[in-house]
Amino acid sequence: MLKGFLHGNPIQTDALISAVPTQSIEEFPFAYTFENGCFRFWFELAPEDIVYGLGESPRGINKRGWIYESYCTDDPFHTETKRSLYAAHNFIVVSGKKSFGLFIDFPARIRWDLGYTSENRAEITVEGEDFAVYLMDEEQPREIIRTFRAAIGKSYLPPKWAFGYQQSRWSYHNAEAVDNVIRGYDEAGIPLDCVYLDIDYMDAYKDFTVNENAFPHFAAYVQDKRAQGIHLIPIIDAGVKKETGYSVYDEGEEKGYFCKKADGSDFEAGVWPGMCAFPDFLNPEVRRWFGEKYQVLLDMGIDGFWNDMNEPALFYSAEGVQNALDKAASLRGENLDLGKFFNLKDTFMGLSNAQSDYASIYHTVDGEQVNHQRVHNLYGAGMTRAAGEYFEKTAGSGKILMFSRASYIGAHRSAGIWFGDNQSWWSHILLNLKMLPAANMAGFLYCGADLGGFGDNATRDLVLRFLALGVFTPLMRNHSALGTRDQECYRFERTEDFRDVIQVRYRLIPYLYDVFVKAREQDDLIFRPLSLDYPDDPIARECETQLMLGEECMIAPVYEQNVSGRAVYLPEDMTFVRLSGERVTAEPLQKGLHYVSVALNEVPLFIKKGKQIPLCRPAMRTRDLNWKELTYIG
Ligand code: GLC
Numbered sequence: 001m002l003k004g005f006l007h008g009n010p011i012q013t014d015a016l017i018s019a020v021p022t023q024s025i026e027e028f029p030f031a032y033t034f035e036n037g038c039f040r041f042w043f044e045l046a047p048e049d050i051v052y053g054l055g056e057s058p059r060g061i062n063k064r065g066w067i068y069e070s071y072c073t074d075d076p077f078h079t080e081t082k083r084s085l086y087a088a089h090n091f092i093v094v095s096g097k098k099s100f101g102l103f104i105d106f107p108a109r110i111r112w113d114l115g116y117t118s119e120n121r122a123e124i125t126v127e128g129e130d131f132a133v134y135l136m137d138e139e140q141p142r143e144i145i146r147t148f149r150a151a152i153g154k155s156y157l158p159p160k161w162a163f164g165y166q167q168s169r170w171s172y173h174n175a176e177a178v179d180n181v182i183r184g185y186d187e188a189g190i191p192l193d194c195v196y197l198d199i200d201y202m203d204a205y206k207d208f209t210v211n212e213n214a215f216p217h218f219a220a221y222v223q224d225k226r227a228q229g230i231h232l233i234p235i236i237d238a239g240v241k242k243e244t245g246y247s248v249y250d251e252g253e254e255k256g257y258f259c260k261k262a263d264g265s266d267f268e269a270g271v272w273p274g275m276c277a278f279p280d281f282l283n284p285e286v287r288r289w290f291g292e293k294y295q296v297l298l299d300m301g302i303d304g305f306w307n308d309m310n311e312p313a314l315f316y317s318a319e320g321v322q323n324a325l326d327k328a329a330s331l332r333g334e335n336l337d338l339g340k341f342f343n344l345k346d347t348f349m350g351l352s353n354a355q356s357d358y359a360s361i362y363h364t365v366d367g368e369q370v371n372h373q374r375v376h377n378l379y380g381a382g383m384t385r386a387a388g389e390y391f392e393k394t395a396g397s398g399k400i401l402m403f404s405r406a407s408y409i410g411a412h413r414s415a416g417i418w419f420g421d422n423q424s425w426w427s428h429i430l431l432n433l434k435m436l437p438a439a440n441m442a443g444f445l446y447c448g449a450d451l452g453g454f455g456d457n458a459t460r461d462l463v464l465r466f467l468a469l470g471v472f473t474p475l476m477r478n479h480s481a482l483g484t485r486d487q488e489c490y491r492f493e494r495t496e497d498f499r500d501v502i503q504v505r506y507r508l509i510p511y512l513y514d515v516f517v518k519a520r521e522q523d524d525l526i527f528r529p530l531s532l533d534y535p536d537d538p539i540a541r542e543c544e545t546q547l548m549l550g551e552e553c554m555i556a557p558v559y560e561q562n563v564s565g566r567a568v569y570l571p572e573d574m575t576f577v578r579l580s581g582e583r584v585t586a587e588p589l590q591k592g593l594h595y596v597s598v599a600l601n602e603v604p605l606f607i608k609k610g611k612q613i614p615l616c617r618p619a620m621r622t623r624d625l626n627w628k629e630l631t632y633i634g
Pocket of ligand 1: 170198199309405420421479480481
């Protein structure tokens with residue numbers, strides 16, 4: 001059962017698909033106060049309670065013992081000291097002595113102190129007074145999640161080919177670079193379905209343009225790649241370059257579609273193209289307009305996109321830079337003491353994504369000016385809705401690949417997400433794993449991390465181990481940052497190991513697609529914490545390094561360097577399957593703790609006793625998979 005509690009006059013977020021009758025906040029069953037313009041409530045946590053959720057966020061599957069903030073943040077250093085990542089998914093499930101789900105429909109900052117200040121107390125601060133809170137009251141966490149998911153509507157459905165392996169890099173600067181990637185994979189016999197076009201495919205980083213010098217005859221080129229079975233996936237950024245004569249800017253300007261400042265002039269900030277204006281994605285008319293802009297690339301044969309920098313990420317504002325320069329100038333010739341030095345340093349370091357810049361942005365919501373800080377977490381979601389709703393209307397569901405960096409619940413109906421700029425760190429394999437069930441709970445089924453890690457230099461073994469987890473994530477994309485070591489599989493020694501791992505993905509696609517579609521239809525999870533399936537098993541309840549997948553499987557990737565296996569806990573008898581290319585070995589193991597060895601070219605999988613899963617023959621492209629000729633393992 002879902003109960004809603006309303007206070008004030010909340011901004012419409014469209015997170016829920018239909019209105020749920022709401023009661024006054026006075027009926028809210030937890031202790032609360034209104035203080036300093038914030039709503040704060042709290043409840044006790046029993047020692048055995050687990051808190052799941054918060055979607056894409058730092059730290060564990062069990063979120064206890066930390067403070068999290070719902071505030072879409074462009075921050076590539078996902079260390080455990082952080083409180084926010086790129087998304088704001090305000091849904092948690094408490095399970096243990098009591099079980100309930102909680103969704104706060106509020107698009108500004110929320111602070112979730114989940115046993116940080118006081119171990120057995122959750123204290124949640126909503127930074128505003130206009131909000132709705134929903135409580136889900138069911139016995140089992142999985143039921144709670146289903147109730148919630150039914151209320152927020154069906155998740156985005158990607159095309160089938162989006163389950164193929166995808167290669168990205170910032171950037172493949174021209175057609176030749178893209179061709180080299182395809183050739184590298186083909187020659188190594190490693191399957192591939194998509195190659196990504198990062199910002200450099202554009203003309204001067206202008207959305208919906210193509211640099212014709214780098215990609216001459218782009219439409220013909222796209223068609224040529226399609227004939228090879230390769231989909232090119234261009235990036236679209238939130239900021240629109242400020243340039244008279246650039247039609248997207250001119251139109252937006254003329255129609256008043258950009259975000260404003262208090263004085264009514266356009267808000268501007270620097271991103272990749274230099275000074276940009278920012279479409280006001282809170283406005284449905286602007287969403288329609290921006291959505292239609294994708295058509296220019298669709299017309300060229302493009303059928304997939306990734307939306308980026310939509311928290312929105314702001315490198316600097318003219319005001320911020322001026323202020324920093326003034327400060328520096330005022331200190332010229334002074335012998336800086338520590339306080340002044342650090343203040344100066346912080347001023348420059350704080351130029352990007354500055355709170356003062358966010359606070360100077362205004363949106364038009366239902367004809368009224370609304371400060372950005374009140375709706376911050378809806379911005380990227382609005383951009384993604386703009387695209388997703390346009391694709392749904394023109395191409396229909398399951399046709400266009402679309403995923404976003406920033407998101408809010410509701411955008412899961414329009415697109416998937418990727419988990420932003422991670423690093424080539426071993427710890428980020430586990431962070432990736434831990435986010436999967438939480439993202440699913442928030443409705444985001446099509447998701448995944450940058451495999452191999454975005455920032456920093458990857459090693460061969462890291463990429464292989466990362467991929468062995470990515471084999472199971474709906475989005476299986478290897479992506480890395482400018483200036484980092486080449487990370488395409490064929491760049492490493494002994495490419496056959498990479499082929500072995502990625503072929504396993506292709507063999508599993510009929511199964512993984514089926515799990516995906518069922519989870520979507522049944523408002524369910526693809527990935528579940530073990531504790532959801534084995535609530536009375538104390539070891540399963542605390543497991544942070546393994547996940548249940550579908551009704552049949554458990555996954556337990558290797559996540560450390562220089563090890564040839566890992567400890568794994570089996571909550572029931574299972575078959576341990578090692579998959580490597582076309583080779584399959586199976587070993588029955590009994591419930592309990594085991595150490596399993598897993599070579600770098602193997603994908604470990606555990607299948608429940610009595611269950612079987614299908615495998616098809618591998619192929620170089622998803623279009624060549626034979627979904628009918630299946631063998632079963634288990
Ligand atoms: C952002 C994105 C990253 C992309 C880069 C350049 O950092 O998160 O994926 O490669 O911008 O566009």
